[in-house]
Amino acid sequence: MVSDSLIRRLERQAAVIRRHAIEIATEHVCHVGGALSIADVMTALYFHVLKVDPANPAWKGRDYFILSKGHTVLAFYAALAERGFFPVETLQAYEAKGGILAGHPTLKAPGVEVATGSLGHGLPIGLGIAIACRVEGAPNRVFVVMGDGEMQEGSVWEAALAAPRFGLDNLVAIIDHNRFQASNAVDNIIPVEPLADKWRSFRWDAVEIDGNDMAQVVAALESASGGPKAGRPMAIVAHTVKGKGVPCLENTPRAHYTRLTPEEAAEGLRGLEVAP
């Protein structure tokens, strides 16, 4: 069902999202590694899956998106801007005084449903939205993106435990499994594996995909949001590469929060140009 032309279009769009992230990370010390790892998921959501109206962000029929790992906001802002929620030029005002683009998502930026930044908040809020839509009989869906380090937060598992109780098939959790948290590899801090099995044991449907393979991302998101799921919420464990697209950052602790030299950025941008 997933056409090659769709995948190629989304891959080109993902390259644009990464280009914005790299350009901002050349000007600012920022959480660029996680933005690059989740860029493909963000692209598939905003340019294929989510029903949204950029001209009317509060449209009642919209799907909801929550970036629970709020620090990877570069990919979020880039997707919102490219999708038309605000001008692309606004991205140049990232963290600018008096602007609308804080270092974590806030309600100032059009298209942001919930201000996040402290980890472990997004899934409970997404659960509340999903319940509200379910009680209304409304078809809106809710997508929550979390980090793998975020799996260490207890509140994630409170919501994971609660969600199946409400028979929700309109709630999708996506875990950006890039294997690194702020200071080190997740496995060297508090390991979170086996991740998909944890979600299954909490009575969620769970799939594991290569989260940097657009075809797999699209297939997983489509199956999570439309197919028959017997009233169960869905977890997508997206195996990704932290810093994806900037070779010197990939799979390094440094990728979490850094500034790119012009040479590093140029290397990343060259890689995007040759992308299919």
Place this chain on the structure above:
Amino acid sequence: MNGLGAAKSFPDVLLELGETNPDLFVVSQDVGPVGAFSQKFPERALDMGITEQNLVGVAAGLAARGKLVFVYAMAPFVTMRAFEQVRTDLAYNEKNVKIVSIFGGLVAGPWGSTHHAIEDLALMRVIPGMTVLVPADPHETERCLRAAAELVGPVYIRMGAFLPVHEEDYAFQIGRAIPLREGSDATIVATGTMVRQAIEAHNRLKERGVQAGVLDMHTIKPLDAAAIREAAQRTGRIVTAEEHGVIGGLGSAVAEVLAEAGVGRLARVGVQDTFCTEIASYPELCEMHGLTAEGIERAVLSLLEGGKS
């Protein structure tokens, strides 16, 4: 007993509001059915079990979809375990959620300090945009609930005052203290269960020839600073009374007003920066920690011994 008739309980107020407002939800914390509301509107009565952080997040999510949400939970747990969710998900995110708490203060008695909430008002008060209400009796509780439902934004309501205070009809407005007794020697600024004790203290002091006014400060935030300044200018002596620690709650809030205004002298009746670790019943604990009419009386007299500033 009084001219007000019977007050409606929290579940009955919810039921009434929920009949006309299909967007009203209750999110509760393992406290069983919330009266007839849960029976009549089971889809809108969500028991989130023992998941305080998740519970407050779910409330924020419901509000993000435009719902009017009442959280019904234990005061120590919802304000402390879920503090960051209240601060960030509700207040920072501007969500229309009302937290209605039970087990505020020392009512849990011999269950111990895990179940006492003598910090809840302090915690809720420091959150920008939060409204903090502590009704003094069942009628005031009903009015607080109705006023909170009308107000757009997060509200914390500490319930638990079950004995009558108000004898006749009165105007209720969030942020506006209610004068209950007149007095020129001192003013007792009391909240919640301590309002009843303040009236008793007023009576006892009157027998000694001391005239102490009583202000029912049902709103801790936004505080009625004008009423406090006026009372301080007129009577010179202010005694705060709260079933709460003296740090951070009503006593601190009033101290801030008086210090900035440069008027009046202050004594604070409340729990004196300690856990109430004695194993004792609720009334006995209140007695041990001076949360009584006698405690308020002593505080007023101590200020009088100090002379009028």
